[in-house]
Amino acid sequence: MKISDAYVIVTSPGRNFVTLKIVTESGTYGIGDATLNGREMAVVAYLEEHVLPALIGRDASRIEDIWHYLYRGAYWRRGPVTMAAVSAVDLALWDIKAKAAGMPLYQLLGGKSRERVMTYAHCTGKDIEGCLAEVEKHVKLGYRAVRVQSGVPGIPTIYGVAKREGERYEPADSDLPAEHAWSTEKYLNHVPKLFAAVRERFGDELHVLHDVHHRLTPIEAARLGKAVEPYHLFWLEDCVPAENQESFRLIRQHTTTPLAVGEVFNSIHDYRELLENQWIDYVRTPLSHGGGITHVRRIADLAALYHVRTGFHGPTDLSPVCLGAAIHFDTWVPNFGIQEHMPHTAETDAVFPHDYRFEDGHFLVGEAPGHGVDIDEALAKQYPYKRASLPVNRLEDGTLWHW
Numbered sequence: 001m002k003i004s005d006a007y008v009i010v011t012s013p014g015r016n017f018v019t020l021k022i023v024t025e026s027g028t029y030g031i032g033d034a035t036l037n038g039r040e041m042a043v044v045a046y047l048e049e050h051v052l053p054a055l056i057g058r059d060a061s062r063i064e065d066i067w068h069y070l071y072r073g074a075y076w077r078r079g080p081v082t083m084a085a086v087s088a089v090d091l092a093l094w095d096i097k098a099k100a101a102g103m104p105l106y107q108l109l110g111g112k113s114r115e116r117v118m119t120y121a122h123c124t125g126k127d128i129e130g131c132l133a134e135v136e137k138h139v140k141l142g143y144r145a146v147r148v149q150s151g152v153p154g155i156p157t158i159y160g161v162a163k164r165e166g167e168r169y170e171p172a173d174s175d176l177p178a179e180h181a182w183s184t185e186k187y188l189n190h191v192p193k194l195f196a197a198v199r200e201r202f203g204d205e206l207h208v209l210h211d212v213h214h215r216l217t218p219i220e221a222a223r224l225g226k227a228v229e230p231y232h233l234f235w236l237e238d239c240v241p242a243e244n245q246e247s248f249r250l251i252r253q254h255t256t257t258p259l260a261v262g263e264v265f266n267s268i269h270d271y272r273e274l275l276e277n278q279w280i281d282y283v284r285t286p287l288s289h290g291g292g293i294t295h296v297r298r299i300a301d302l303a304a305l306y307h308v309r310t311g312f313h314g315p316t317d318l319s320p321v322c323l324g325a326a327i328h329f330d331t332w333v334p335n336f337g338i339q340e341h342m343p344h345t346a347e348t349d350a351v352f353p354h355d356y357r358f359e360d361g362h363f364l365v366g367e368a369p370g371h372g373v374d375i376d377e378a379l380a381k382q383y384p385y386k387r388a389s390l391p392v393n394r395l396e397d398g399t400l401w402h403w
């Protein structure tokens, strides 16, 4: 099962995606998602200059050995660019192995732990009413869970809210970073009203999630967690920047609101203290940023020891390749929690034909050998790359702030 070719496909059907294709001598090939929103070309360079030439001639079946060759062998370990490259190779190799075995990836992992995968939708609005209208729409589509984000009175542009009602929000929305203003006080005074309105309108059964995008200090996050306890959120996500894992000790002391962390993490080491101290409830690192199947399943297993479940990142800036592989993983993993779902555009889905299906608020995994996602290279060529950057965030006094 020798690797005879490996190359990167950059395409931008509405937004940028980076896909790795690894081809073996037998003709069997696998694909991986190497998309890192706003830093796509860094991963392309890392793969093309430092990884792919070293893969040619290697045995594609030796997934674990290649993973360590790319992780330990790099010397410069971890980090989002490195691990997006390692993840893409890993996903492509697992795709090849499952195809060679003639089975869907979830079977190779250990078979089904569930028939379908619960998802959550993004419901955003410029104000509370606008958000409630989106919740109404998505509940009608069968979603059991919604992430609610709304504009905040007195803050001009809020990250995570679509520019126009009913549209998806696109994080990377300009060539160079746009500058957003932020006020923690205005946000903290407003957001509990959003959850109160959702519970008032839709009752207690609907799972309600919210993403803080790293913007609070630990004590502010503790204040928010306490304030929203009456609305029993499914999770409060990324409430503080998590480089300092110890911050979560303070938050945990003050609130029972479940906490989700990890979409910007890229290895098990980012989680260790958080899990061993049971400071969080969901791990978010997607397969395309956390070292692929090989490493993320170790994160999931460590999490399981501490009653922590998976809740993979799944915005439109992870490609259908990552989503397809995630649905196989979600179908197998014993400590599954929930899967994020921001539907890709029709033009994106045309570039990435796939066999997963969405119905009644859930994903249903496909039965094709591999992860069930392919790339139409001819169509991909029609969408040239165009740099797109995530915004930066400043406090009202101009201080450059987290987001």
Ligand SMILES: O=C(O)[C@H](O)[C@@H](O)[C@H](O)[C@H](O)CO
Binding pocket: 037, 160, 171, 172, 211, 213, 263, 313, 314, 315, 317, 340, 390
């Ligand atoms: O929970 C989420 O879906 C994320 O927070 C996104 O909004 C990210 O910010 C985006 O994926 C960055 O590229």
Ligand SMILES: [Mg+2]
Binding pocket: 211, 213, 237, 238, 263
């Ligand atoms: Mg998030």
